[in-house]
Amino acid sequence: MKARVQVMLKDGVLDPQGEAVRHALGSLGFEGVEGVRQGKVIELDLDETDPEAARAKVNEMCEKLLANTVIESYAVEVG
Amino acid sequence: MHAAVLVFPGSNCDRDLAVALERAGARVSMVWHKDTALPEGTDLVAIPGGFSFGDYLRCGAIAANSPICRSVVAHADRGGYALGICNGFQVLTETGLLPGVLLRNAGLKYICKAVALRVETADSPYTAGYAPGSTITVPIAHHDGNYFADPDTLDRLRGDDRVAFRYVDNPNGSVDDIAGILSQNRRVLGMMPHPERMAEPLHGGTDGAALFEGLVAQVVPA
Numbered sequence: 001m002k003a004r005v006q007v008m009l010k011d012g013v014l015d016p017q018g019e020a021v022r023h024a025l026g027s028l029g030f031e032g033v034e035g036v037r038q039g040k041v042i043e044l045d046l047d048e049t050d051p052e053a054a055r056a057k058v059n060e061m062c063e064k065l066l067a068n069t070v071i072e073s074y075a076v077e078v079g
Numbered sequence: 080m081h082a083a084v085l086v087f088p089g090s091n092c093d094r095d096l097a098v099a100l101e102r103a104g105a106r107v108s109m110v111w112h113k114d115t116a117l118p119e120g121t122d123l124v125a126i127p128g129g130f131s132f133g134d135y136l137r138c139g140a141i142a143a144n145s146p147i148c149r150s151v152v153a154h155a156d157r158g159g160y161a162l163g164i165c166n167g168f169q170v171l172t173e174t175g176l177l178p179g180v181l182l183r184n185a186g187l188k189y190i191c192k193a194v195a196l197r198v199e200t201a202d203s204p205y206t207a208g209y210a211p212g213s214t215i216t217v218p219i220a221h222h223d224g225n226y227f228a229d230p231d232t233l234d235r236l237r238g239d240d241r242v243a244f245r246y247v248d249n250p251n252g253s254v255d256d257i258a259g260i261l262s263q264n265r266r267v268l269g270m271m272p273h274p275e276r277m278a279e280p281l282h283g284g285t286d287g288a289a290l291f292e293g294l295v296a297q298v299v300p301a
Contacts, residue, residue, distance in 0.1 A: 070229075071182070
């Protein structure tokens with residue numbers, strides 16, 4: 001079973017990389033980009049076959065390692 | 080004092096840190112990240128700068144979950160001393176021994192230069208060798224040194240006099256100019272600047288030496 005984790009900086013945490021991307025888009029002529037937030041996607045291959053058990057396991061992985069919940073939020077997709 | 084300097088794949092300040100501690104009078108053991116226990120009688124764990132595990136995932140995150148770091152957390156929990164410099168500070172925040180995180184520098188660039196720091200408290204074994212309010216010059220060398228913590232945490236750090244060092248001229252966007260912080264019991268210090276790189280005359284200055292000398296003089300066995 002596959003799982004996909006999206007990790008993003010929480011609202012209110014300054015994202016200097018996203019800001020740099022926003023400036024670069026502006027200098028390329030893309031107007032009207034009011035904000036850019038950059039995150040990461042982590043894909044996992046699991047031997048678990050039960051979606052709920054997989055989700056619980058991946059949530060635990062996020063809490064312990066994949067995300068730093070001081071500054072990051074995460075979303076898990078399973079299946 | 081017996082100091083254990085941790086070594087991860089990608090650590091690059093481990094030997095400098097060991098030399099600075101030895102010069103101050105400490106006995107030093109180098110400890111590999113796969114070891115599960117600290118040497119018998121370890122008083123201080125010193126976590127060096129560098130790029131542990133290539134900064135993969137987040138700076139310090141993989142190192143913080145390595146076998147030796149479980150022993151480091153247990154050591155700190157029972158009142159042992161721990162010093163994290165640069166990547167070591169990032170590791171300490173990732174273990175939860177110190178609050179907050181180190182974000183990418185506000186200017187997005189890696190910065191390597193000597194900076195002025197203000198010693199904000201002398202009330203710790205690490206800063207006892209300095210006059211509070213004094214300014215020292217110590218190098219920084221980091222891409223992710225932008226300290227961030229939520230307002231409640233910052234209030235607590237300030238209220239408990241746990242900000243050890245502030246930048247005189249903030250180079251990286253750190254909230255409240257914070258360069259180094261102490262744990263609640265004042266025995267764990269994390270700082271981005273490198274005192275071990277300003278610890279003998281050949282370095283161009285010796286402002287960092289007092290940190291190690293003060294530490295060796297103050298530490299009582301855990």
